[in-house]
Amino acid sequence: MTSIAVPVTLTRSYRFELIKLLSQWRVRLLIATCWLAPALFVAVISRQSSLPADTLFGRWLHATGWAGPLVVLGFAGSWALPLLTSLVAGDVFASEDRLGTWRHLLVAVRSPRRIFVSKALASLTVILVLVIGLPVSSTISGVAVVGSRSLIGLDGTLLSPGDAAGKIVLAWLCALAPTLALAAIGLLGSVAFGRSPMGLLLPALVALAMQLVQMLPVPVAVRLALPGYAFITWNGLFTSPAQLEPLLISIAVSLIWAIAATGSALFLFLRRDFTNPAHDGSGRLAITAGLLPLVVLFGATTVVVGAPGSGISQEKVQRSVATSFAHLYRLQTQQLNRPAVTEEQLATSAVCTKGADQVAADGPGNDWRCVVSWHLPGVEAAGSAIYQLDINPLGRYVADGDGPKEVNGFFLVRTPAGDEPNPLWQFDGTIELLPSTPKG
Incomplete structure (x- = not known):
């Protein structure tokens, strides 16, 4: 068989x-x-x-x-x-x-x-x-x-x-x-x-x-x-x-x-x-x-x-830095036991430039510089802080605080519970490289 x-x-x-x-x-x-x-x-x-x-x-x-x-x-x-x-x-x-x-x-x-x-x-x-x-x-x-x-x-x-x-x-x-x-x-x-x-x-x-x-x-x-x-x-x-x-x-x-x-x-x-x-x-x-x-x-x-270019533009960088700063400023406010504020009250904005005046403000590089401005309730003068940015081709950046020292000049801040890392001293961020429209 x-x-x-x-x-x-x-x-x-x-x-x-x-x-x-x-x-x-x-x-x-x-x-x-x-x-x-x-x-x-x-x-x-x-x-x-x-x-x-x-x-x-x-x-x-x-x-x-x-x-x-x-x-x-x-x-x-x-x-x-x-x-x-x-x-x-x-x-x-x-x-x-x-x-x-x-x-x-x-x-x-x-x-x-x-x-x-x-x-x-x-x-x-x-x-x-x-x-x-x-x-x-x-x-x-x-x-x-x-x-x-x-x-x-x-x-x-x-x-x-x-x-x-x-x-x-x-x-x-x-x-x-x-x-x-x-x-x-x-x-x-x-x-x-x-x-x-x-x-x-x-x-x-x-x-x-x-x-x-x-x-x-x-x-x-x-x-x-x-x-x-x-x-x-x-x-x-x-x-x-x-x-x-x-x-x-x-x-x-x-x-x-x-x-x-x-x-x-x-x-x-x-x-x-x-x-x-x-x-x-x-x-x-x-x-x-x-x-x-x-x-x-x-x-x-x-x-x-079909997305052309690097995807890193001045407008995207300014929007990302301003958003991150507003969130981190609120966190620092909580650390220091200051009166609470909202992002709407801060009305944070950023003006960013890249390199010399003749250089177009787009693309990756370690020569980005941003001036962040914000307002506090009941304070007439606007606050400002400076950041040096290193943006890589992938859209990730590191924002390094460059003054004033009361805001981002030190790695640690003195809080009632002791010294804690200052969230505004240096922070990471990411930029979406695909074309996008501002969110109003």
């Missing part, structure tokens, strides 16, 4: 691939690192006298534990997440090439398509376990070591612990989209390059290239057409109102890249000649079916977004 060969079910194949991944010492080490290292990092840094003020929310690590997962997110988007996707997704197919086990796997599973889906799902599962560990570990450590206090947003708005926690969860969920795109690129590299180490390095190299492009003075449309921009646009969640348009566009772009790269990887995998043990990548087909669709996608997205 002849038995009929039945393909292994997807569930069994997925479980087998997941066990293979988790049995690797490298993957186990990554899991332990992602669940322990952020907690140690936040605990150590929050106890230091010198804080990473050049990192978004780094200056608030002494003030609230909710700054911890945001500092970790800023670092993870630049380095950790690209590396994790490289080590997991970038090696999931190439490992079979190095071990020469493709024919054995095909005999056992009897379905190349099922093998691909199982490996993709197993690598995605491991990546999710790694990513979840980063915010959970850093949040627990930050709240335990520093405390659950309010967090200052990127426009000076004071966020309650509950609001901060909700926005942190959303920020990390948004970061999953570009992580999926890099993981899909890792799958593509692992299939296309075979046992070559280039497949393992591809997600990290792509992420590094996207970072370099983001730091150049390129048009806004180019930034949004790259999936890595979603590692940056989560900043818009911490303004009021939230800057949702660039965030949603960047998430959509990342997910489209993830689908396109995964589809290309599947296409190459199904057309591979598994009878050739010397196979070491798909050669010319990898360029036409792997690289070319992503290049076309990048060009099409750039055209569709």
Whole structure:
């Protein structure tokens, strides 16, 4: 009686691939690192006298534990997440090439398509376990070591612990989209390059290239057409109102890249000649079916977004600085036990210039200068303060107080409860780069 060969079910194949991944010492080490290292990092840094003020929310690590997962997110988007996707997704197919086990796997599973889906799902599962560990570990450590206090947003708005926690969860969920795109690129590299180490390095190299492009003075449309921009646009969640348009566009772009790269990887995998043990990548087909669709996608997205210029204009800078100053002035007023005021009563405005008189007041640079003016109820003369701004091409800026000393001249202010950080001394802000209309 002849038995009929039945393909292994997807569930069994997925479980087998997941066990293979988790049995690797490298993957186990990554899991332990992602669940322990952020907690140690936040605990150590929050106890230091010198804080990473050049990192978004780094200056608030002494003030609230909710700054911890945001500092970790800023670092993870630049380095950790690209590396994790490289080590997991970038090696999931190439490992079979190095071990020469493709024919054995095909005999056992009897379905190349099922093998691909199982490996993709197993690598995605491991990546999710790694990513979840980063915010959970850093949040627990930050709240335990520093405390659950309010967090200052990127426009000076004071966020309650509950609001901060909700926005942190959303920020990390948004970061999953570009992580999926890099993981899909890792799958593509692992299939296309075979046992070559280039497949393992591809997600990290792509992420590094996207970072370099983001730091150049390129048009806004180019930034949004790259999936890595979603590692940056989560900043818009911490303004009021939230800057949702660039965030949603960047998430959509990342997910489209993830689908396109995964589809290309599947296409190459199904057309591979598994009878050739010397196979070491798909050669010319990898360029036409792997690289070319992503290049076309990048060009099409750039055209569709179509936002010209840097997106940093004088009017946007003035509005952002005035809004942040008004919120932070109210916070300083509460610290000093002065009579409460509202933003409407302050009627804050800012006049900003860039460089010399002949230089156009737009674009990034460290030569921005803003004079902020405000009014207090019952006081005839208007108050004024000076800030020097360093605005990077991504729209993030640091405003450094330059007098008067009673307002922004000192790092600490003396309050009835003791010395506290002066919120007006130096603050971070972000400018939405997409065209917008003033909110009247």
